[in-house]
Amino acid sequence: MSTYVALLDGGAREQAIQVTRQGPGIYEVRIGDQVHLVDAFQHDYGTLSLIVDTQSTTAMLDQRGARVHVRVRGSVFPVEILDERRLRMRRAATRFTVRGKQTVTSPMPGRVAKVLVRLGDQVKEGQGLVVVEAMKMENEMRSPRDGKVVELHVQEGQAVEGNAKLCAIE
Amino acid sequence: METALAPVPEAMPKPIRKVLVANRGEIAVRVIRTCREMGLPAVAIYSDADRGALHVRQADEAVHVGPAPARDSYLSIDRVLDAAKKTGADAIHPGYGFLSEKAEFARAVERAGITFIGPRPESMEAMGVKTTARANMAAAGVPTVPGSPAPIAAEAEARAFAARLGWPVMIKAAAGGGGKGMKRCDRAEDFSALWQSARREAGGAFGDDRLYLEKFLERPRHVEIQVFCDEQGNAIHLGERECSVQRRQQKVIEESPSCILDEDLRRAMGEVAVKAARAVGYRGAGTVELLVDAGRRFYFLEMNTRLQVEHPVTEMLTGLDLVRMQLEVARGEPILRQEEVQRRGHAIEARVYAEDPARGFMPSPGKITYLRVPGGPGVRDDSGVYTGWTVPSFYDPMISKLVAWAPTRPQAIARLLRALGEYTVHGITTNVPFLAAALDHPAFRSGDYDTGFCAAYAKELVRPPDPRYEQVALIAAAISAFKKDHDEAEAYAARAGMAAAARSAWARLGRARALRGGGR
Numbered sequence: 001m002s003t004y005v006a007l008l009d010g011g012a013r014e015q016a017i018q019v020t021r022q023g024p025g026i027y028e029v030r031i032g033d034q035v036h037l038v039d040a041f042q043h044d045y046g047t048l049s050l051i052v053d054t055q056s057t058t059a060m061l062d063q064r065g066a067r068v069h070v071r072v073r074g075s076v077f078p079v080e081i082l083d084e085r086r087l088r089m090r091r092a093a094t095r096f097t098v099r100g101k102q103t104v105t106s107p108m109p110g111r112v113a114k115v116l117v118r119l120g121d122q123v124k125e126g127q128g129l130v131v132v133e134a135m136k137m138e139n140e141m142r143s144p145r146d147g148k149v150v151e152l153h154v155q156e157g158q159a160v161e162g163n164a165k166l167c168a169i170e
Numbered sequence: 171m172e173t174a175l176a177p178v179p180e181a182m183p184k185p186i187r188k189v190l191v192a193n194r195g196e197i198a199v200r201v202i203r204t205c206r207e208m209g210l211p212a213v214a215i216y217s218d219a220d221r222g223a224l225h226v227r228q229a230d231e232a233v234h235v236g237p238a239p240a241r242d243s244y245l246s247i248d249r250v251l252d253a254a255k256k257t258g259a260d261a262i263h264p265g266y267g268f269l270s271e272k273a274e275f276a277r278a279v280e281r282a283g284i285t286f287i288g289p290r291p292e293s294m295e296a297m298g299v300k301t302t303a304r305a306n307m308a309a310a311g312v313p314t315v316p317g318s319p320a321p322i323a324a325e326a327e328a329r330a331f332a333a334r335l336g337w338p339v340m341i342k343a344a345a346g347g348g349g350k351g352m353k354r355c356d357r358a359e360d361f362s363a364l365w366q367s368a369r370r371e372a373g374g375a376f377g378d379d380r381l382y383l384e385k386f387l388e389r390p391r392h393v394e395i396q397v398f399c400d401e402q403g404n405a406i407h408l409g410e411r412e413c414s415v416q417r418r419q420q421k422v423i424e425e426s427p428s429c430i431l432d433e434d435l436r437r438a439m440g441e442v443a444v445k446a447a448r449a450v451g452y453r454g455a456g457t458v459e460l461l462v463d464a465g466r467r468f469y470f471l472e473m474n475t476r477l478q479v480e481h482p483v484t485e486m487l488t489g490l491d492l493v494r495m496q497l498e499v500a501r502g503e504p505i506l507r508q509e510e511v512q513r514r515g516h517a518i519e520a521r522v523y524a525e526d527p528a529r530g531f532m533p534s535p536g537k538i539t540y541l542r543v544p545g546g547p548g549v550r551d552d553s554g555v556y557t558g559w560t561v562p563s564f565y566d567p568m569i570s571k572l573v574a575w576a577p578t579r580p581q582a583i584a585r586l587l588r589a590l591g592e593y594t595v596h597g598i599t600t601n602v603p604f605l606a607a608a609l610d611h612p613a614f615r616s617g618d619y620d621t622g623f624c625a626a627y628a629k630e631l632v633r634p635p636d637p638r639y640e641q642v643a644l645i646a647a648a649i650s651a652f653k654k655d656h657d658e659a660e661a662y663a664a665r666a667g668m669a670a671a672a673r674s675a676w677a678r679l680g681r682a683r684a685l686r687g688g689g690r
Contacts, residue, residue, distance in 0.1 A: 048650060
């Protein structure tokens with residue numbers, strides 16, 4: 001038997017799930033106060049056919065780094081699945097996180113079309129900081145919080161990679 | 171039929187033996203498919219970013235035309251012409267975007283003795299600069315939206331003109347198209363930022379940053395008429411496409427028939443569209459875009475002198491192949507007659523974009539780790555991608571167009587929703603759930619929607635997942651994790667076993683050498 005914890009809504013909610021293998025492709029799954037007998041058949045990449053009791057469901061699993069996006073009948077659930085060991089490590093790690101400086105990065109490769117702030121400017125949450133042009137469209141990067149521009153890494157016309165630091169707000 | 175063999179003035183038969191497709195992505199694939207059906211060899215062009223693109227693989231020949239940025243490859247007239255000469259292509263299909271509406275390109279193609287599959291350069295010029303087009307249309311008696319008669323250079327002057335026109339106004343690129351360099355401005359305070367942003371976008375997208383202003387109509391619907399003209403002087407229309415579902419001034423869902431048109435309005439708009447095309451001596455496939463206001467008055471917006479992204483809607487409705495018709499017109503053949511055009515049922519197209527609607531429709535380029543596309547009755551998927559393809563960040567984020575046809579509108583909606591449910595793209599974020607939410611929205615279902623649809627219902631269109639499916643999703647994720655852990659454990663055990671065997675083999679060899687004596 002293995003116990004997993006699913007983190008939902010970006011970690012705001014948790015759900016424990018116990019999985020026990022009963023035979024080839026047959027699992028007993030305990031979730032909350034319910035127990036299901038699940039017949040799971042792995043199709044091609046990322047496709048899992050489930051017969052839960054008698055309900056037939058296709059789940060499409062799209063692995064995105066630490067998370068997996070599970071799609072069932074048009075609904076997408078971004079989930080992080082942790083086993084007990086990883087959950088303990090995670091809990092230990094979060095004690096050391098500090099609040100403070102927020103770094104704004106470019107979500108994709110592109111070109112800096114416009115820098116809207118200067119180093120030291122006071123900005124409000126949601127205020128535009130840098131305009132990145134990618135795929136022929138302009139995308140305004142906005143401030144995640146109220147604060148001061150403490151770092152500015154780019155200038156107008158500069159090419160940037162995906163995830164490149166643009167500026168930081170504190 | 172009786173005139174089929176009669177000699178017609180200026181209709182010179184121009185055989186086409188090989189077609190170069192001066193484009194990329196889904197439209198290049200679309201054009202190559204028809205070439206294949208017509209038995210015509212097709213030549214693809216590609217940039218550094220596109221060596222692995224689907225259109226390159228599907229073509230009979232392919233020529234590299236330069237680095238990834240479009241201005242050095244797909245927008246380079248010299249390089250595209252060199253590719254045609256190198257492969258002996260005697261016709262060029264420009265697709266949409268890129269060079270498709272550049273009169274300079276059409277002229278260069280014809281100067282090189284190659285057939286341009288599109289309108290005459292003069293028609294493109296008459297329609298290409300939007301302000302000139304508006305003036306031409308007004309002269310031809312076609313109603314136009316109130317706005318500035320010419321591009322405005324100075325921001326202050328533009329702001330004053332906007333105030334006279336009355337807010338809201340649309341800031342538009344004179345060389346525009348595809349929503350690039352187009353901004354809606356609601357108040358004087360926002361004008362400066364929007365004007366400058368539009369100017370930069372227009373300069374980047376078209377190499378021409380001239381802007382003009384138009385009054386923003388109340389609850390406008392964007393309805394366009396597909397027209398077709400041949401060398402013999404025949405001009406017909408193939409009915410309308412309703413394109414009011416737009417985000418960031420770009421179309422997302424298109425359908426035909428439009429819910430606000432009846433036969434009389436359709437005929438009236440069709441006649442105006444044909445008149446507009448005739449006024450500029452049009453040839454081939456073109457689209458006359460019109461705005462229809464709340465009082466069902468319609469105004470000329472612009473004419474797109476090329477094949478549209480959403481042409482499959484008309485193809486599904488009429489059963490015609492518009493690319494084949496373009497090639498036939500380019501060969502000097504006549505088009506069908508207006509009364510031969512038959513429209514049946516209802517067709518809806520949804521554009522699948524690599525973008526994240528939850529983050530302001532931010533493009534989401536990247537590697538497609540898995541792709542499965544829908545099938546079944548009445549469904550068409552015009553795609554330019556495949557499993558393993560990396561959507562480059564240099565070009566438009568559209569990866570496919572999914573079209574459904576059915577006898578009635580409710581059936582077509584149900585069918586497209588069903589097909590979207592089958593559409594699976596992994597590795598990148600797409601707007602598939604957004605498209606489903608839009609089709610499923612009561613305002614769309616009722617047919618009572620306008621170009622403000624996406625903005626008005628923005629919150630409802632980015633739907634949270636249905637809680638009824640959460641449990642089964644978690645079961646799937648947990649079983650998948652369980653399988654992976656156990657497979658990894660087994661693989662590790664297997665490797666460990668092999669390592670032990672290998673070690674003992676070396677030990678055996680060492681012992682054997684020691685026994686022989688003198689071994690190192």
